[in-house]
Amino acid sequence: ASVLLKGVPTVIASPTGERLVSCAGTPVLAAAGSGDLLSGISGTLLAQIGDAHTAGACAAWVHGRAAEIAGRGYVRGVTFASLDLALRRVWNEPLRVSEPPVLAELPAVGER
Numbered sequence: 001a002s003v004l005l006k007g008v009p010t011v012i013a014s015p016t017g018e019r020l021v022s023c024a025g026t027p028v029l030a031a032a033g034s035g036d037l038l039s040g041i042s043g044t045l046l047a048q049i050g051d052a053h054t055a056g057a058c059a060a061w062v063h064g065r066a067a068e069i070a071g072r073g074y075v076r077g078v079t080f081a082s083l084d085l086a087l088r089r090v091w092n093e094p095l096r097v098s099e100p101p102v103l104a105e106l107p108a109v110g111e112r
Helices: 034-049 052-070 080-092
Strands: 003-005 010-013 019-022 104-106
Touching: 003 052, 010 052, 019 052, 034 052, 034 080, 052 080
Parallel strands: none
Antiparallel strands: 003 010, 010 019, 019 104
């Protein structure tokens, strides 16, 4: 299991103490149903790849990127339908980075 702390940024922590931080997303995700959508994306990816930490990190980025697309021009939350349409675009966008889209890797607990 891994723990995903939804927010901007989103923190994903593994049982081994590894933590990843995703900077994708905007405050428009503070809307009813947004966390349910993130859970669904995470569960789907977990079923496909079998690694909870990687699935959580990928789900956080995809969910956040969809919010960036759907939330252009909005200050408050967006509808589930808007996020759903944006998700379709995100899945088809080519990644323009050579590394995973992660803001930072934090040291494990007890490391300096």
